[in-house]
Amino acid sequence: MKAPTMKQVAQMAGVSSSTVSRVINHSAPVNEDLQKKVMKAVEALGYSPDQIARSLRKGKTNVVGVIIPNITNPFFPVIVKGAEDYLRKQNYLIMLGNSDFDLKMEKKLFNTLKAKNVDGLLFVGSGGRTPFIDNLENRKKIVFVDRIYENIEKNYVIVDNIKGMNDLVNYLLDLNHKSFVMINGKKRTYTAEKRREGFELALKNANISQYEIIYSGYSYEKGYETALSLKEIPDAVVCGDDMIAFGVIDALKKRGINVPEDVSVTGFDDLTFSSKFSPPLTTMHQPIYELGFEAAKLLVKIINDKQIKKNKIILPTTLVPRKTTALRLKKTS
Amino acid sequence: MKAPTMKQVAQMAGVSSSTVSRVINHSAPVNEDLQKKVMKAVEALGYSPDQIARSLRKGKTNVVGVIIPNITNPFFPVIVKGAEDYLRKQNYLIMLGNSDFDLKMEKKLFNTLKAKNVDGLLFVGSGGRTPFIDNLENRKKIVFVDRIYENIEKNYVIVDNIKGMNDLVNYLLDLNHKSFVMINGKKRTYTAEKRREGFELALKNANISQYEIIYSGYSYEKGYETALSLKEIPDAVVCGDDMIAFGVIDALKKRGINVPEDVSVTGFDDLTFSSKFSPPLTTMHQPIYELGFEAAKLLVKIINDKQIKKNKIILPTTLVPRKTTALRLKKTS
């Protein structure tokens, strides 16, 4: 039972398909009687226009590609949801692909999506530099989300990672912390580098040189391992993201070290779970949903080729003090 | 700069577009020399075939629609990942939609996806019965995942919820628990009803009548609220899923009731987080990833119209005893 076509509707209503098209799209005035006839035929047949044919003809699919590293990581679904909520209103559908943090897959996905004629692309990079993006004519239709690269100088929506981490460390400084270990994401990934900058900036301004930076990776497991092998426990362990922080805290628990009594631990992200962790995690809140929402908004603007004034969007982060940090009273060094 | 077309490639290579098509698709033998010429032109122009045009012509899009309730809930992304991992190998892309647990949206999404000519649909229902699914000719191309309805009697991949919950309660029974409260998902949702069945089945077999069933909703917040207002604390609180269990445990903590010393609490799902919760959650593991993977596999089979022998797939659950349950020593009633 194949789907009914416009031609069939036209036949049934005793008009030409042009008229059917006009009625359906309200693209030109049509006699009321005919309109009714057409609508009746549409109802009767349960007709709905074939979007593939329409796309071919109009050169527009109303589909937006979304490439994320891994949907299974609690951070990215929120971006997708934000994007979808905006896109739905604008009559766009999402074609989704996980790159699994793999540059090759990223590239392949990009090409597949492009071949499918998506009208635009929301690109949440896997973190490393992506040279294939570099010389891309139609980079115009791409909005980069959360992570950018040196050569990307427009069409992105990110968070101020430097300021965010700087604020966070300043908070720790105010709480009289004197020695620090940063357990960060993988080296060379955009967010990890920016957060490191913020971290070092704050310490430099406070004239603190007693710190160490460890690039492990954005995951619970990495955080756990790293914290397990930590020789000296500092006043504060500053983590690159919340997942790391969870792992770190659990590892410290395992070692019999109390958080926040013996050491403060902080995250970065403020995942849904972070407030429910035990103890509730002190972290830097990112507007994750807005990241996706704003990116979608910008992308649609770009697609519609309006003159874009604001094509670099930097969203603010906000400190969320909870229970994994405490005032340091005695000197530890 | 529009994408190059097959015609342009043909022109450059000095052949007809049919030949280009044949070379690209390996659909018919082509003289080696011509092949080379064509490939050279393809390279030169950076040509890749327009999938929209191809889809229109072939009546196949190689896109599968996926409808889930909410990507933000940690359960569903895992299904999507499983599905994608299989579909990618089969050269399918995913078009994703969140129904937000809303029947209207579900229906709308369904129609939109259908209009986009997806080759098939993975449907993770929002839980309630969905009458619009009932009289659907092309239900043939839909695979129902995780949740089904009374009138769905084939093409689904689910978990044995009754057995799962039954096993779980039996485990509690073995641990000498005598009184129970079940805090469940919303009434009338498929999984909630099945799990209730399993719960009651086990208690009936054990001749235990001291129990209560509360339908609250599958969320941390619902679990929290419900546990906060619990008058009498039973030996065990059996939760409809892990999210509820997290909320329940936190609420009990708040009330100064110790888990598992004073009361056992169990979940259902075994989310990634459940082993990291504190204390680590005793729960019934669901093969969530496999749910998506197997569903995708079945769907592709259906799309290819092979004779399907096994179109009802019921995956097993496995008990994961962790730290929120303990042997009950003294009588509590």
Add this chain to the structure above:
DNA sequence: TTGTAAGCGTTATCAT
């Protein structure tokens, strides 16, 4: 083996 031409289901242009 290769080319010509029809057709997939729309929309847009041009007459009428």
Add this chain to the structure above:
DNA sequence: ATGATAACGCTTACAA
């Protein structure tokens, strides 16, 4: 206001 027709970019009979 309405209808005939071409075109979107591809695949596939059918011819040659």
